Amino acid sequence: MIKILAIHIQDFRGIKKLTLDLKGKNFAICGRNGTGKSGIVDAIEFGLTGNISRLSGEGTDKLSVREHGPHVDMRNDPEKASVKLVVEIASLPKTVTIVRSPKEPNKPTVTPSTAAILGVLKQIEDHPEIVLTRREIIRYVLAPEGKRATEVQAVLRLESLGQNRQMLKSIANAYAREAAQAKTSTVTATTSLKQAMGIATLTPTTVLLAVNKRRKVLGLAPIAELASTTSLKEGVGIVASTTTSSIAKDAAAKDVAALSALLERLSVHTKDAQMVRALTVCQALANDTAMLSMLTREEFYRTGSAFIDQELCPFCDEEWSITALRAHIATKMTALQKAKLSRARAEKAIEPVILLLEELLETLQRVGGYARATKPAIATTHLALLKKSLTSAKQSLTIFLPLDRTVGVLEAPPELNPAARKELVQIAALIDGLPEPSKEQEARDFLLIVQERLGNYRRAKRAQERLEERATLAAKVSQTYASVVDTELNKLYKVVEADFAQLYGELNAPDEAGFAAELVPSIGKLGFGVNFYGRGMFPPGAYHSEGHQDAMGLCLYLALMSHVLKGGFQLAVLDDVLMSVDAGHRRAICTMLKKRFPNTQFILTTHDPVWLNHMRTEELVTAKASVRFRGWDVNVGPTSFDDADVWTEIEKELIADRVSVAAELLRNHLEYVAGELCHRLSARTEHRLDERFELGMLLPPAYEQLLSLYGKANRAANSWNQRNVVAAITERQRELVESYKATSIDQWQMNAAIHYNGWATLQKEDFGPLVAAFKALIERFRCAHCQTFFVLLKEAGKAKSLACDCGQQTLNLAAKE
Amino acid sequence: MIVKPTTENDLATNVTNSFVEALTERGVDPIIVARLAKALASGGKPTKPILEDALFSEPTIP
DSSP: OOOEEEEEEEEEETEEEEEEEOOOOOOOEOOOTTSSHHHHEEEEEEEESSSOOOOOOOOTTTTOOHSBBBOOGGGGGGGGOOOEEEEEEEEEEETEEEEEEETTOOOEEEEOHHHHHHHHHHHHHHHHEEEEHHHHHHHHHHHEEEEEEEEHHHHHTOHHHHHHHHHHHHHHHHHHHHHHHHHHHHHHHHHHHHHHTTTTSSOHHHHHHHHHHHHHTTTTTOOOOTTTTTTTTTTGGSSSSSSSSSSHHHHHHHHHHHHHHOOOHHEEEEEEEHHHHHHHHHHHHHOHHHHHHHHHHHHHHHHTTTTTSSSOOOOHHHHHHHOHHHHHHHHHHHTHHHHHHHHHOOOOOOOHHHHHHOOOOOHHHHHHHHHHHHSSSOOOHHHHHHHHHHHHHHHHHHHHHSHHHHHHHHOOOOOHHHHHHHHHHHHHHHHSSOOOOOHHHHHHHHHHHHHHHHHHHHHHHHHHHHHHHHHHHHHHHHHHHHHHHHHHHHHHHHHHHHHHHHHHHHTTTTTTTOOOEEEEEEEEEEEEEEEEEEEEOOOOHHHSSSHHHHHHHHHHHHHHHHHHHGOOOEEEEETTTTTTOOHHHHHHHHHHHHHHHHEEEEEEEESHHHHHHHHEEEEEEESEEEEEEEETTTTTTOOOOOOOHHHHHHHHHHTTHHHHHHHHHHHOOOOHHHHHHHHHHOOOOOOOOOOOOHHHHHHHHHHHHHHHHHHHHHHHHTTTHHHHHHHHHHHHHHHHHHHHHHHHHHHHHHHHGGGGGGGGGHHHHHHHHHHHHHHHHHHEEEEEEEEOOOOOEETEEEEEEEOOOSSSSSSEEEOOO | OOOOSSSOHHHHHHHHHHHHHHHHHHHHOHHHHHHHHHHHSSTTTOOOHHHHHHHOOOOOOO
């Protein structure tokens, strides 16, 4: 794994230009909402993976990295936007630069670009779980069990197990369906054979009894044993036919009678029990709008997933990794499990109706054959139309969706209309009119027909057996894989749950001493229970506060990551993940991160300056390894407080005649500096809960306070009879007053119309002196030698000195007593 | 048949090894077991047709 040494962001998300020097150490980014913190998180994720999580997932259908990754002003020039990461790969060891642009998110420029380096980067690209946001915490802690399993397995880099399991299950299901269809064909062939033989039960004995009776009539030897290759008509060829008709009267009459009986069963007026049950089940589903929508979606995902064969969504052509897309669809399908079960129930109820239709079609086919065999042939136009309707009805029931069509078939199945009935009556009359066959002819016809139907039966049976064998094997393999995966995951979850409980217990000691947790996997789901003060195991959202849930999410994430990556867990970006955790627990978290993960670089963002201070005081981050954003502007992005850079930047914008940009930079910077000065000098300012201070509310109090402190220092120097110090202070006072006047800021209080909102309309020549005046004023607040801003030091609540870091311009404030 | 463990993902390898063992215990044809093991070992991400082929492919003659 890697650590980040530096980030350079150019025209990306809400950031125009920003460089952060992380040096591979923990780093904190603080700023109120909307100041650009998450833009940095996006940039890190993008730089490492080419993806931005916030632009993918639910509710982000119209968002894309290519289109919405660049700064809004660069949306038509994505090639100008870029993220450059300088990273250290300790295992190689190498320092590597990755430059990536939203124009081609999957084609980073990596320098140097050896196979080993690309291998490490590919690993990170495939598993971007180094970024944890509060949204992820919700995913782990409060997600439904089915979804949690997918999320947690993604962190554990085990998506392939879930995918293999799903594919094997899908293969088993497909063969189970095919075997069921083959069984239907066998049932139809059996019925047809039994009907031709005139027997109720199909056994070797009943078959041989019926066959040998006819063979005896023809003087043929009886068949002693019915084997799979036995021919029932053996020897019939040598017996001459005594009729010129190609229709076997007896079998044909049975077919016509069977056709009528089957059509009768299908008719709505008959109210056949199986038809009624199928209709009731399907109607109930069709009336449930929510279920109907779920059924449609389930079908859509199932069909769509078969088309995932490249790194693209088969629907919108958006680029996806195959693994991520499959996992995405699997999550959605897991959520639709209820619909899947309802569909299976309804399909089971429809099965006998499909069988009935299949029998009808086969019988109708034979009856149509009789009509065509006569001379002249009987027209069967309407029976052919009936056959077409029956085929279409069978197809609708087989494919099941759309459900309204299935219900339509069951409510009004194809019927024998008068014209078709007339054709059927004609065929029946024709058969009836055929001369009665001799006993020999009847026996001959019998053997020929039953042999043909026995052949059909044997073929159907063989196909069924082959498919059932495959279905059994596929089911066995699928169940074995699922059971092995569950066992292995169970072992893994036991380790993770123990680590998680230990981390969380440490954070909350002694309140939750003996805290325990359990991760319970079951059929693609993952239950998560936590102990609540010894009262039992409950879901995390049941009794624990939001703050506790946040901490649980972090601990579970850390437990998972350290287990998966072990020594390779070297980088984690925690994006405002602990917003609901109280101060005491935040300190404990700082200690835990430092103590338990000393080799991991944590990049933390927070909207809360107090939390930033905790990180600093607990030494999770150093003062230099943090940045605090005071504001954000669409033209300049987040404004932080690197003094030298800001003045250079303003100067450049002025040279380029971009006064409005320079004005925004100046305003944001002055607001930050004035805030810092008020803080350092303990100046009295108006209190605002929203922390939205403007320059006019901050700079005058800072100025007044410094002037007042100079007055105090002057009196103190006088009391100690330090004439040269008095002279120096008087000079500094004079310079301060003059610089302040040059900015005209005092006039803002009287005439708001001339304050900085009007700066953007100034000409370069007018604005330049204003910039110089403010720069000069800010200089009056810092030591001329060490360049640090003065700070008011107190002792026992009393002002002691006005100090700088080097001490050369430090002034004593305590007068001689 | 034991799939060679890799450092990349020990758990996935453990699953494949246990799977092979369990299939053998349950009397699945060793040829099919070997084909499945090969399919799952090749990077651990076989496609559905590959798995289907591993389960059901039959020898052909010219």
